[in-house]
Amino acid sequence: MSARPCRICQHPTQGVNDFGRMPLGNGFLPPDAMQGEYFYHMQTAFCPSCHMFQLVDQPAAEAMFNEHYHFFSGTSRVMAEHFRQFAELVKSRYLSEQPMVMEIGSNDGIMLQHFAQAGIAHLGIEPSSNVADAARARGMNVISAFFDDALAAELVQQYGQVDAFLGANVMCHIPDLDQVAAGVKRLLKPRGVLMFEDPYLGDVIEKTSYDQIYDEHVYLFAVGSLTTLFARHQLEIIDVMPQTTHGGSMRYVVAHQGAYTVSEAVHHQREKEAALGLHLPETYDRFRQQVMQSRDDLVALLKRLKAEGKRVVGYGATSKSTTILNYCGIGPDLIEFISDTTPIKQGKLTPGMHIPVRPYEAFSERWPDYAVLFAWNHAAEIMAKEQAFVQAGGRFIRFVPRVEIL
Ligand code: SAM
Numbered sequence: 001m002s003a004r005p006c007r008i009c010q011h012p013t014q015g016v017n018d019f020g021r022m023p024l025g026n027g028f029l030p031p032d033a034m035q036g037e038y039f040y041h042m043q044t045a046f047c048p049s050c051h052m053f054q055l056v057d058q059p060a061a062e063a064m065f066n067e068h069y070h071f072f073s074g075t076s077r078v079m080a081e082h083f084r085q086f087a088e089l090v091k092s093r094y095l096s097e098q099p100m101v102m103e104i105g106s107n108d109g110i111m112l113q114h115f116a117q118a119g120i121a122h123l124g125i126e127p128s129s130n131v132a133d134a135a136r137a138r139g140m141n142v143i144s145a146f147f148d149d150a151l152a153a154e155l156v157q158q159y160g161q162v163d164a165f166l167g168a169n170v171m172c173h174i175p176d177l178d179q180v181a182a183g184v185k186r187l188l189k190p191r192g193v194l195m196f197e198d199p200y201l202g203d204v205i206e207k208t209s210y211d212q213i214y215d216e217h218v219y220l221f222a223v224g225s226l227t228t229l230f231a232r233h234q235l236e237i238i239d240v241m242p243q244t245t246h247g248g249s250m251r252y253v254v255a256h257q258g259a260y261t262v263s264e265a266v267h268h269q270r271e272k273e274a275a276l277g278l279h280l281p282e283t284y285d286r287f288r289q290q291v292m293q294s295r296d297d298l299v300a301l302l303k304r305l306k307a308e309g310k311r312v313v314g315y316g317a318t319s320k321s322t323t324i325l326n327y328c329g330i331g332p333d334l335i336e337f338i339s340d341t342t343p344i345k346q347g348k349l350t351p352g353m354h355i356p357v358r359p360y361e362a363f364s365e366r367w368p369d370y371a372v373l374f375a376w377n378h379a380a381e382i383m384a385k386e387q388a389f390v391q392a393g394g395r396f397i398r399f400v401p402r403v404e405i406l
């Protein structure tokens, strides 16, 4: 399918999924702005040489990350606690006596705030100015820019080198990772670390969570595929820590080659990846089949419920749901609306399929028969607070790891 060279090593890639015409994952739009909506062709590919799983085409960064960015990190209490713990780990393990911390994709300051509050010198690098403003308003030091090697050179001049360079759910957004790795190499103190986490390819393959594939996620990483990239810049992965967030993520700790002993966890994870077959083309053939099956099962279920006259809504207008809705062809005929607590999304339509996004109250004031859990990665938090809906006979539908009524 795809003859495009690998974005990391330039080897010819093997096409995996063809999701067809796709809008921006976070491209929620006002009802009067449907004309001229942006679409691209969303396809994925696997590199048989360095094993990176990647998007064939990705929209321009400025089209996705700008002053209208729709994702505010602070909407989940569980994620707020997760990032508090992440910051604690950095503080307890990796800071010197004169600490300096930088974070890319710092968004509304969900993690950076813990360094700012502790009086630690810090800098957020966040190109989406609306979310960056939210952090600045709370006293954090943030610049609005896309991180690359040229910016890193300026930052070293202005701030010196860093103890910790952090990123959560942002590295997998950046197509030119050589720029990032070169910049990080320049910025790290001799014992400095890059710590970042992103949705993990192993979980996506195991759970058929194909909604992790959307415009922003130009890569889905694994330890194996990242190793090639970092080695080119004399950097190495010294530790890995699996995370339950976003349906299964991996945190990577990277340092100058030889600066630290590589932990047993890294070797262990490599073995797990080999057992899962993340390096084998046939794994991705199977994944393609499973994605198509998942789509067919979800569409069949929603059509059956509609035929039975049930009210079905969505819970959480996620960027992930853009992939599900457009790939499966699910519109307002099958899902009445999607409720979401993010004010900037409310009153808008979902990208491409134009399902109305309503405030949480639209869900809670008149319970539907079924709610499709688009924010399935926050299932524990949502289930805990929606007991009354379930006790009243309401049912959640999920599609990861398989389509089922809970
Ligand atoms: N770190 C937060 C979290 O995990 O909740 C926000 C993640 S959000 C999905 C990705 C963020 O990365 C966005 O706020 C976006 O503007 C930012 N971003 C995208 N490309 C970037 C780049 N090249 N440099 C720095 N930040 C970037």
Ligand code: TMP
Pocket: 075, 076, 077, 315, 316, 317, 318, 319, 320, 339, 340, 341, 342, 345, 375, 377, 378, 381, 382
């Ligand atoms: P995410 O899966 O990319 O983190 O996005 C989650 C979306 O779901 C975000 O728009 C906020 C919304 N949401 C709710 O509406 N209610 C909730 O209880 C939670 C946790 C998230």
